[in-house]
Amino acid sequence: MTEQYVWDLNEIDETQVAVVGGKAAHLGALSRIDGIRVPAGFCVTTDAFRRIMAEAPSLDERLDRLSRVDPDDREAIRTLSAQIRRTIEEIAVPDDLAAAITRALARLGEQAACAVRSSATAEDLPTASFAGQQDTYLNVVGPTAVLQHVSRCWASLFTERAVTYRRRNGIDHRTVHMAVVVQRMVFPHASGILFTADPVTGNRKVATVDAGFGLGEALVSGLVNPDVFKVRDGEVVAKEIAAKERAVQALADGGTREVAIEAQRQEQPALTDAQAVRLVQLGRRIEAHFGRPQDIEWCLADDGFQIVQSRPVTTLFPVPEAGDAENHVYVSVGHQQMMTDAMKPLGLSVWQLTAMVPMHTAGGRLFVDVTRRLAAPASRA
Structure with a gap:
């Protein structure tokens, strides 16, 4: 049965984290919210990951050793995790699994540019976001490249940072499985992150928008300082426009590259005030759906805003349930x-x-x- 290996994103909801991982479960839920646009795509499920892991019995012994390693022994973690990643990447994807992925890809357009994104079962949780712990690959073109990057996403469950994060949070490596999301690539003018509660002050009524030119990787990697908009009650109440000297853009034949922003454009805002307000309105819908403040990744292309991820903000101190929308002390x-x-x-x-x-x-x-x-x-x- 190939159906268990590949699910369309619009078939998925939050109850299916064990099968599709946290990211895909949230993307499936996002695609159902009225007015929220999510790039089309599919998910290669954790059943596929388990099948791949079973192809290499030698992984068992290495996982045992990894579970006993001191989380502060970086050299041991680096060596063992690299061995595990290499083994996973070298496993040939079985023909029926490869065929299921290729069929799903054909529905997006076989030569369509795609984002191939990890979606682990311990990811985007209410108490631990695992943000940036596994890998994402942008602008991947063609079935061969997509299959190769799916394997890389499976292997990225065992990056040094992901292994250390799990060890420090007391999470057993064997209980975490990796699904992979494949989505049609968005080529944005601007992108960034929206926090529906101010992450610095904890104020739930002030949303913060970080924005830069091009793909969001420039912000996530720290390549540039973003423009920052603070929005409250439908208006921008503060903003700081940064000098954005670099951006990450997609290449025509696949992959991405850093580019320099022309001098006269560097200090232009990546968003207008009206766009920032509109984005926060979308964020409030998402927050209302999930019932808690959200950390949202967004892109702005010719046809408007698209949401590419939403996870709970895990750094806010919880507030007592009040039963109304008034201010409380x-x-x-x-x-x-x-x-x-x-x-x-x-x-x-x-x-x-x-x-x-x-x-x-x-x-x-x-x-x-x-x-x-x-x-x-x-x-x-």
């Missing part, structure tokens, strides 16, 4: 008592049952809502 009970550590569930329950006022939980801590007392002059002092 909370006081941390633990910090008042010089108890700064998170509390155990039993402790939280006892305090909530015995306290004189309602206590709300977030991040393993208790908070009292003092909004009404601060709003009244008599109790404010």
Whole structure:
């Protein structure tokens, strides 16, 4: 049965992370949100990855050794992970699996330029994003090149940084599997990242847009400083326009390259204010769908904005559930008592049952809502 190896993105939703990985599950969900455009594509499932891993019994012993390595022993991790990657890349893709991938590719256009992107099962999770831990390949053209880069994505589950990240987060290498997303390539004028909550201040009502010219790799790799727009209540409330000296662009025959931006264009904004506001409106739809602040990768081409990834923002401290959209001020009970550590569930329950006022939980801590007392002059002092 070849159906289990390749699924179209619009067949996928968030419940299928075990089969398609975090990135593909989110892309499938994004494609269903009204007004959100996602580049067409398909996913090579984790069943295909498991089949490839079973083709090389020698990997078992190396994975055992990798699970025992000290996460601070960079040399041992580097050596072992390189051996595992090389072994995976050298495994020939079985004919029926290659045929299933090629058939899916033909629906996009056999010589269409594609992005080939890793989608691990431990990726884009609510508590650990794994951002940048596995590999993405842009502007890949033709079935032979796509198959080769699918193999590279499978192998990228064992990059040195991904292995170290899993070891430090206590995640067993054998429990993580790799799916691969293949999407039609977008050739954008501008691209970047949208945070639907300000990642510096934690303010959920201020969205931050980072923008640069060309492909988003220039921003992700730190090649350029982005323009930064801060948007609140449908208007740009602050912006910084950077001197963007370089960009990454796609080549006509495949692959990408760095290019210099002409001097008179370097300090032009990558987006207009209206475009930044429109992008944040799309971001709010995505945030509402997933129910938490999002870190969103976007592209702007001739036909408008396309969304190429959305993951939870994992660095924000959680806030108590309020049940409304109003502003609230909370006081941390633990910090008042010089108890700064998170509390155990039993402790939280006892305090909530015995306290004189309602206590709300977030991040393993208790908070009292003092909004009404601060709003009244008599109790404010």
